Amino acid sequence: MYSNKVMDHFTHPRNTGEITDADGVGTVGNPTCGDLMTMYIKVKDNRIADIKFKTFGCGAAIATSSMTTELAKGKTIDEAMKISRASVAESLGGLPKVKMHCSNLAADALHAAIEDYKGKLEKNKEAKK
Numbered sequence: 001m002y003s004n005k006v007m008d009h010f011t012h013p014r015n016t017g018e019i020t021d022a023d024g025v026g027t028v029g030n031p032t033c034g035d036l037m038t039m040y041i042k043v044k045d046n047r048i049a050d051i052k053f054k055t056f057g058c059g060a061a062i063a064t065s066s067m068t069t070e071l072a073k074g075k076t077i078d079e080a081m082k083i084s085r086a087s088v089a090e091s092l093g094g095l096p097k098v099k100m101h102c103s104n105l106a107a108d109a110l111h112a113a114i115e116d117y118k119g120k121l122e123k124n125k126e127a128k129k
Helices: 004-011 059-072 077-081 085-091 097-128
Strands: 024-030 035-044 047-056
Touching: 004 059, 024 097, 035 059, 035 097, 047 059, 047 077, 047 097, 059 085, 059 097, 077 097, 085 097
Parallel strands: none
Antiparallel strands: 024 035, 035 047
């Protein structure tokens, strides 16, 4: 049912935890299945220097969160925004159709964290004027 990569990222998730002084935080959830994901990013020189996640959900939700952090780490903000729902699932060797919504949440949580970061940058620019 699940690829070896999905099982590896589920049983040995990468980048778990929280960044207390994160530059951006994104939380998304799916009320239908109960999955909830929060991504935390630390940005340096327009690159994601550190990224962590906390996920409450099924094995696929944890695996997609883990893979998303691996895909995003070290990328520029623009490159990370291009990480798609499909690319997360593809990087894991595919997901069962019934679990594809999990990859949607992981990419959405990353994008929400980036948008939060961008919003904070804009606020800081406005405050300096």
